[in-house]
Amino acid sequence: MKPIxxxxxxxxxxxxxxxxxxxxxxxxxxxxxxxxxxxxxxxxKLGCHKALLTHSCTGALExxxxxxxxxxxDEVIMPSYTFVSTANAFVLRGAVPVxxxxxxxxxxxxxxxxxxxxTPRTKVIVPVHYAGVPCEMDRIMAIAAKHGxxxxxxxxxxxLSTYNGKALGSIGHFGCLSFHETxxxxxxxxxxxxxxxxxxxxxxxxxxxxxxxxxxxxxxxVDKYTWVDIGSSYLPGELVSAFLYAQLERADDxxxxxxxxxxxxxxxxxxxxxxxxxRLPTFDxxxxxxxxxxxxxxxxxxxxxIAHLKALGILPVFHYVPLHxxxxxxKYGRTGSAMRQTDDLSERLLRLPLYYEMSEADIAxxxxxxxxxxxx
Ligand SMILES: *Cc1c(COP(=O)(O)O)cnc(C)c1O
Numbered sequence: 001m002k003p004i005x006x007x008x009x010x011x012x013x014x015x016x017x018x019x020x021x022x023x024x025x026x027x028x029x030x031x032x033x034x035x036x037x038x039x040x041x042x043x044x045k046l047g048c049h050k051a052l053l054t055h056s057c058t059g060a061l062e063x064x065x066x067x068x069x070x071x072x073x074d075e076v077i078m079p080s081y082t083f084v085s086t087a088n089a090f091v092l093r094g095a096v097p098v099x100x101x102x103x104x105x106x107x108x109x110x111x112x113x114x115x116x117x118x119t120p121r122t123k124v125i126v127p128v129h130y131a132g133v134p135c136e137m138d139r140i141m142a143i144a145a146k147h148g149x150x151x152x153x154x155x156x157x158x159x160l161s162t163y164n165g166k167a168l169g170s171i172g173h174f175g176c177l178s179f180h181e182t183x184x185x186x187x188x189x190x191x192x193x194x195x196x197x198x199x200x201x202x203x204x205x206x207x208x209x210x211x212x213x214x215x216x217x218x219x220x221x222v223d224k225y226t227w228v229d230i231g232s233s234y235l236p237g238e239l240v241s242a243f244l245y246a247q248l249e250r251a252d253d254x255x256x257x258x259x260x261x262x263x264x265x266x267x268x269x270x271x272x273x274x275x276x277x278x279r280l281p282t283f284d285x286x287x288x289x290x291x292x293x294x295x296x297x298x299x300x301x302x303x304x305x306i307a308h309l310k311a312l313g314i315l316p317v318f319h320y321v322p323l324h325x326x327x328x329x330x331k332y333g334r335t336g337s338a339m340r341q342t343d344d345l346s347e348r349l350l351r352l353p354l355y356y357e358m359s360e361a362d363i364a365x366x367x368x369x370x371x372x373x374x375x376x
Contacts, residue, residue, distance in 0.1 A: 031215075035053050041248045046169060050204065054190075060234075081342045087329065125151050129157060132291065152174045153172040204218075292372075318350055
């Protein structure tokens, strides 16, 4: 039988013709017409002050870390259950990640544990919206305001999810998006920095353009451009932006399809949750259908289920090794709370195949294979 992969990159609309058009326009480096179209789309749709495409979410997080103006030894509060880039971006600035445990229901940072982890060195909080499900942003923004901290949302998985009607990534001081091929809306590698506080916009543009004021030069605001700050090359080329714009044009269809796949999984696996065999994720109409995971009763069951599904040509995958237990996490970071939920849930979580071109028959095959495993 045809294998069902975990993820499958896809072309949904005008990707190839827009790439051809970008070539015909004769501008292949960054910040051409397609990059500007993507910026405007993101600003209109998400309501952020300024959107800047980057070559990856990793690059956007690095830019945000520079903009936070950290001194060596400053501390940044974040979950341990996240991708390495969340922490690396700040470690590159000499800061110390302080890992806080996650909530048992959403697997997002437990907002009730944040204040106890704050010290005089704390400068930033980084909520990660796992699976596109929102963190408790009202509470996190209130804690940040009370202690004078910046908030960088790692919204890599959260494009077009909302929290109280606001787009994720547009609530903190900065938001970071990913268009990696494993995310909902893709350009191979790709990302964006959302700047939500106008005071940071000019410096963000400079950091993204190798520390030069080239963006101001192209707008005619200065008569020559020069090196004015630290920075690097964070912008994507136009071929990537053209591909991305074609996906953004169809964003609503992509999100609707992914949500419908999540709903189908939830319906077809509900009896296994009732029977106590597994736990299904809590997701609601506000999230973007980024991921569908199941929580098994143990690491051993997860291993056996993976083997069972692989034998049937289905490729589920587990997720993060918690950063606090990784070699670099131990070297560069520390824990700011007990890690009970992180240690427990990370061992039991399994992500099911989910991609735009997945058919109803594919979903049914995955679900019946899981039923088969539990003898149903
Ligand atoms: C995917 C992801 C990233 C990194 O995104 P890239 O675009 O691959 O750099 C960062 N954080 C989280 C939570 C992610 O899921």
